[in-house]
Amino acid sequence: MAKPIGAAAMVAALKREGVKVSGVRSWRRHNRRGHGPWGPVHGVMIHHTVTTGAEQTVGLLYRGRSDLPGPLCHGAITKDGTVHLVGHGRVNHAGTGDAGVLEAVIREVKLPAPGADTVDGNARFYGFECENRGDGKDPWPAAQLDAIERVSAALCRHHGWQAPSVIGHLEWTATKSDPRGFSMDAMRERIAERLKHPPDDQPRRKPRPKRPKPRQTPPPAPKPKPTPPRKGDDPMTxxxxxxxxxxxxxxxxxxxxxxxxxxxxxxxxxxxxxxxxxxxxxxxxxxxxxxxxxxxxxxxxxxxxxxxxxxxxxxxxxxxxxxxx
Structure with missing residues (x-):
């Protein structure tokens, strides 16, 4: 049983982990109070937005849509790695999901494939929406992936959780495909490695080796065309x-x-x-x-x-x- 983190404690935990934090308008009081419970919380859920543009994305997540009122998450992670806090408390991000998945998150064991959607995820998970078109082609900048890692680690540290408490929306319900473009298993490995060290004493991550550019063979020089002899220039045989x-x-x-x-x-x-x-x-x-x-x-x-x-x-x-x- 984990009591949800307070607004001030949320900001402090994120900043300790080195997250660049930005509060949006009245985010501390912006929530879906009266539309269901908030807590106990058991994990962190990662989404993609299917949007482009930081300003438009943050605005949409704060106010919501005509068919789904905002806030639509606790924080929006834009491509530059900034975490924009848009709500605190119950928010509309997870919907219903599989009870077996929730049990695996609580026990921090391998996740089963999601089945029937019977559990209210909005009461059980912190939600972070990440700016991305979600088509599998839109890139995930290093700064954005780093922010996802830090946000997740910050909340895991606060509650005493480990990396298996962080899941993707697609692992909660079979009706969703987000986040698309990176592996949640790989992200959990990053979070687990970060949690091995204090926030201010992180080992340097080895840079990925750059692939050598293929050598471009210059095209062969064109062979000069033989100049036909002009009339009158032919020598005597x-x-x-x-x-x-x-x-x-x-x-x-x-x-x-x-x-x-x-x-x-x-x-x-x-x-x-x-x-x-x-x-x-x-x-x-x-x-x-x-x-x-x-x-x-x-x-x-x-x-x-x-x-x-x-x-x-x-x-x-x-x-x-x-x-x-």
Whole structure:
């Protein structure tokens, strides 16, 4: 049998546990007196609000709804970890629940699955509503979870309870799913660890290891597209270059050798056409010997240098193994 905590003692217990407390309007006298008993109390019940926004959430929990008058809990725990006290005494938060669950809370043993809703939970539990949409996706900030842990531990210390005296609404009745987004078993473990130490001598909680961010492999550099050759830029093919080179070399050789051939054949230079041929051959020879032609002709007639491995070697060289050792 536990007598409910007084308003001043509630504030003192929460502050000793390091809770950031805020009183809302006339919370000390705001309750559902005359609508059922308040006490004896046996535990703490945690809920989520299905709301967003601290101010709107606290206002709703203080005044209630058209179908359910306020206060709707003893304290509203917003995402920043502040506990806003909105009522003291009997409040509308738990509704009816399973007698077997209440018995397990009193004995502080493992909870059974909730069955028939036959017991007035508003008379037996402190209630704390936590700002959260309750969709399983809305995050629970560390400061808010820490406040839930501290509030529960503060009331457990005051009454001499242990962590099993703290339950979720979903553990009281099968008709509810709150709180959703964290495990009540994990929260009770946190509360049990806190109760092992005085409020002002809490061990530091080990931070959760951060998951390494996956390395992002940079996309492969795009391969440059081959530039198609422009018309007029195509070089002369090797075969054509060889043919032209052979023709030019032959013409030059004939032009240079023509005077010798005429003299060797004992052809008179006065014969018809011979003088003209000799004159043309001499002119071609002089032009081909000019510096401009000598600079231009090798560039125009250049050819690919053959790979040394492609050059046939003499038989003697192949027989001896040849090549660089």
């Amino acid at each position: 090797e075969a054509a270059r060889r043919t032209v080179r052979t023709m030019v070399q032959t013409a030059l050789s004939l032009a240079a050798a023509l005077p010798i051939l005429v003299e060797a054949a004992d052809i008179p230079q006065t014969a018809a056409g011979v003088g003209t041929a000799l004159a043309v051959a001499g002119a071609v020879t002089r032009v081909m010997q000019s510096k401009q032609v000598q600079r231009l002709l090798p560039k125009w007639l250049r050819t690919t240098v053959p790979d040394p491995e492609d050059i046939p070697r003499p038989e003697a060289d192949r027989a001896q193994g040849g090549g660089v050792v």
